[in-house]
Amino acid sequence: MKALTLKLKMDLAQRVDCSRLTPDKLAGKDVADIAAMELVSGRLTLPVDQLFDISGDDVNDIRFENSSAKLDHIGHAMTHGRITIEGDAGAYLGQFMTGGNIEITGNTFIYTGCEMKGGQIKINGNAGDFVGAARSGYKNGMTGGIIIVTGNTGARTGDHMRRGMILIEGNAGDYCGSRMISGTIAVLGEVGKHLGYAMKRGTILLPKMPQHGITANFNDCGSHTLAFLPLMFASFKKLDSQFAKVESFSRVQRYAGDLGGIGMGEILVKI
Template identity: 40%
Template sequence: MSGLTFTLLAEPTQRLDLSPLTPQKLAGLSAGEIEKIELGGGGDQVKVGDCFKVEGSDPETIVFEGGSKRLDWIGTDMEAGSIRVTGDAGALLGRRMTGGSIVVKGSVGPYAGSQMQDGRVEIQGDAGDLAAGPMAGELRGMCGGTLIIRGRAGERLGDRMRRGLVAALGGCGDYPGSRMIAGTIVVAGEAGRMPGYLMRRGSILLDRPPQELSPTFIESGPWFSAFASLLERHLMQEGIVDYPFLGEGPMRYVGDNAVPGKGELVISSLKV
């Protein structure tokens, strides 16, 4: 069985809600039935067949050929299987997913990996603001799994994140790990201002000093722990970094004492 491929016919005229197109929701449906699925998200009634050419049959492996910043909610509530997007994707990629994997070749909009519980999301381009964060009014962001952004992440990466691993390898905007509850954020590249703003617990690991360090973080000295190498090895195994990026005795800052929090901000001792 070949994977199920949705080839975008043209740039959509409105935002599309692609949450019905996950391996679980498409299991057992014929191509004809899939083409009749309605995609909300904009003013007009749009069906899958209006926007995509549907080929293949195995919904465990879904491919979106061509991409667009208007393709929202890809992989929402996904439980298993894989989704690949050959171009860009819109907002809320992998929202609340509990398993499986998503790979996006291009860049994505805001709220990527929002409230994801488990599984793996890899974005080869950039991500918008609030990746791994909660939507408005929600009390927690990402709760598990792995979110990798190979490009640059926007502002407030990992806002209110509770568990899991987020990596932004092309830097990130201001306030990464804002209001973080727990979990791990790794940033390689230029990080914006005030990482860990109002964080309670959790770890933020940077490969270089951020643009501005919050005055409410206190220096706790160089960090020597077996956990540093455990973490570095995990990151290398996951293909996130390819060298032990923290170096010997990276500097550790704790905070945010404005909350007060018991989080940590670790800055690599290696020169970049």
């Protein structure tokens, strides 16, 4: 069986909801069935074969080629399988996913990994705002899984994040870890302003002091050797990421906050 390949064959005028194109929802369908499925695009519904050239038949291994930033909801609620995207992806990539893998060669728009519960998303580019966050009005962001971003992320990375890991090889935007409930965000590059704003619990791990410093809402708890860090770095070794090459460290300066709230979150900075 060859990967089910969906090659975008037009410049999109409107956004397209691709939430139906997942291994779960395509299970048991043949190419003709898939071609006839209708996707919402603006005020229209369009059959898949009007948008994509279709080849291959393995619905557990789906490839989007010539992909566009207007393809939203790719990998929506997927539980297994693999989706590979050549090009960019739109909003809500991997929303609600509980398992499987998504890898993209380009950039993603907002709400990547929104409220995801498991699995892995790897973005070989930049991600927009609200990576791993909760939808507007909702209280829990991602509750499991790993998001790896080789480039930069926008603002509000991990907003309301509850569990799981976001690993950013580049820079993170403003309000990184805002309203975070738990989980881990690690950033190899710089972080923007208001790091950990309204953070309740959780860990933000940095290899160097942020350029804007630590905000006044975080108190310095001193320098420590934390035993869990070597375990965490060991778990990174199997990832296809720069994090696998980061030399393990356990000596960190610990800042607790946001003290404007319950103040149980922490920013750990390598020393």
